[in-house]
Amino acid sequence: MSAAASDPAISVAGLVKHYGPTKAVDGLSFDVARGEVFGLLGPNGAGKTTTVETLEGYRDPDAGTVRVLGLDPVRNAPALRPRIGVMLQEGGLYPGLKPLELLRLFAAYYDDAESPESLLDTVGLRDAANTSVRRLSGGQKQRLSLAAALIGRPEVVFLDEPTAGMDPHARATTWQLVRDLRDRGVTVLLTTHAMDEAEQLCDRVAIVTGGKLAALGSPAELTRHAVSDEIWFAAAPGLDVLAIGRALGLGGDGVVEDRVVEDRPGEYVIRAPGTPERIADLACFLRDENVTLAALQAGRRSLEEVFLQITAEEAR
Amino acid sequence: MKTGALAAQTRAETILQLRRGENLVVTLAIPLGILVFFAKIDSVTTAGFAHPVDFLVPGVLSLAVMASAMVSLGIATGFERRYGVLKRLGSTPLSRGGLLISKTATVLGLEILQILLVVVVGVAIGWDVPAGIVPAVGLLLLGTIAFAGIGMLMAGTLRAEANLAAANGLFLVLLFLGGMAYPLDKLPTALQDFAKALPAAALSETVRSVLSAHAFPTGELAVLIAWAVGAPLLAARYFRWEE
Numbered sequence: 001m002s003a004a005a006s007d008p009a010i011s012v013a014g015l016v017k018h019y020g021p022t023k024a025v026d027g028l029s030f031d032v033a034r035g036e037v038f039g040l041l042g043p044n045g046a047g048k049t050t051t052v053e054t055l056e057g058y059r060d061p062d063a064g065t066v067r068v069l070g071l072d073p074v075r076n077a078p079a080l081r082p083r084i085g086v087m088l089q090e091g092g093l094y095p096g097l098k099p100l101e102l103l104r105l106f107a108a109y110y111d112d113a114e115s116p117e118s119l120l121d122t123v124g125l126r127d128a129a130n131t132s133v134r135r136l137s138g139g140q141k142q143r144l145s146l147a148a149a150l151i152g153r154p155e156v157v158f159l160d161e162p163t164a165g166m167d168p169h170a171r172a173t174t175w176q177l178v179r180d181l182r183d184r185g186v187t188v189l190l191t192t193h194a195m196d197e198a199e200q201l202c203d204r205v206a207i208v209t210g211g212k213l214a215a216l217g218s219p220a221e222l223t224r225h226a227v228s229d230e231i232w233f234a235a236a237p238g239l240d241v242l243a244i245g246r247a248l249g250l251g252g253d254g255v256v257e258d259r260v261v262e263d264r265p266g267e268y269v270i271r272a273p274g275t276p277e278r279i280a281d282l283a284c285f286l287r288d289e290n291v292t293l294a295a296l297q298a299g300r301r302s303l304e305e306v307f308l309q310i311t312a313e314e315a316r
Numbered sequence: 317m318k319t320g321a322l323a324a325q326t327r328a329e330t331i332l333q334l335r336r337g338e339n340l341v342v343t344l345a346i347p348l349g350i351l352v353f354f355a356k357i358d359s360v361t362t363a364g365f366a367h368p369v370d371f372l373v374p375g376v377l378s379l380a381v382m383a384s385a386m387v388s389l390g391i392a393t394g395f396e397r398r399y400g401v402l403k404r405l406g407s408t409p410l411s412r413g414g415l416l417i418s419k420t421a422t423v424l425g426l427e428i429l430q431i432l433l434v435v436v437v438g439v440a441i442g443w444d445v446p447a448g449i450v451p452a453v454g455l456l457l458l459g460t461i462a463f464a465g466i467g468m469l470m471a472g473t474l475r476a477e478a479n480l481a482a483a484n485g486l487f488l489v490l491l492f493l494g495g496m497a498y499p500l501d502k503l504p505t506a507l508q509d510f511a512k513a514l515p516a517a518a519l520s521e522t523v524r525s526v527l528s529a530h531a532f533p534t535g536e537l538a539v540l541i542a543w544a545v546g547a548p549l550l551a552a553r554y555f556r557w558e559e
Contacts, residue, residue, distance in 0.1 A: 091403070096331075
């Protein structure tokens, strides 16, 4: 029954799942290799949570097959449950227990659990050890939920929007935990809305829209061919966008307006390809105006832009 | 399933029960309060009972079981369903069977505490422990199954707030119609017939008869058995683990 090490940790083949007349997942297929950190991206309602919950054994597929560690999550549940860790999108914690009590309870379910005390330290909840769960902040609850997913030393971890509601510090802690999991060879399947999270953490991502696979690959692969014909930079807010346009020679056809815009305060978009000459002209302008450049992107689109483009195309 | 997991689960469920103040009110304070208050005001002196406490102790034991198995278990389970706890436990090695065993052990533990307190308080105000205490415990177990079935049916089908209201409301109705604090024959005849079809009166009347050597009411026992079979079956059929 147990799968070979070269077999995928997770395999989804032709998964279909309906809720009444709605097709939540519509023929989705992908594999996740052992030790891989895999991101499932998509707009709300794309079928991400349904897919994850099918892998966790909560839902039976209407069609297609899913396997986790070579096992059927529903029919082989008793064999699979000790080997997976689950973080639900929300809830799952007894409001009346304290974090340490909760982790000790979850540790009792597994044969070789981590130490509840040290895991509480790892997720930064030592100070909240004696606060009941109902009085924890949203981010603290998320971290406790993450700790509960990891307490049984799982081989495969499912994290459904793990950093939603976390402050930047907790987010960084969580990212580090995911990297540590990868270093230990643990397979991680996570869903997220944060493209920077996917870019930072995931070996590969699948972009899902309308229950179907829209793109699959590493973040670098997905962005490699997405050539941008825009320059984006960040600097002090309130720069003279018309002057920038003239400095970059964008006034030649007489329409400088709208070629350079301040998209958000201090963030500028130049609607022209980022040729070496234009970048040099921009640098000269900033030198002459004594403006410090905070960030610059040209040539390649970010994963976020690729995501928005793909999901917008699918929506049409 | 590990026995360590069952022990830890039962311990956690028991801690949670003891931390809920409203739970202690309904499972301990209300039954003991009714026992002492109605014994003192002596409103229930009925034919065949030398002392009101002889009537009240069997009724209050039945009330205590109803409070633990239906109200306490049902409300806790309803909120665990609301907060996704039941769902989350479904992906741990603690199976649903393990969870049900732990919940059963938690209810039985609470009932043992209740029975001890009711007996101690009853004796303190003049109750003599009769020989029928062993069959009475058997009947209380049967009542536990019936009330747990009703509590879990509501917890697994209603929203948490509706379940809270329904469990407390039903507790009050069954207390009034259960022959627990005062005899059923104080009710209008039509209401008596209705009350006799409900599990509360069936439990208190059968427990009272084995504790007082009155004629055993086989009709009431049949009603109690019907509830103990039907309610858990309905709960198993309609219980939804996610709200």
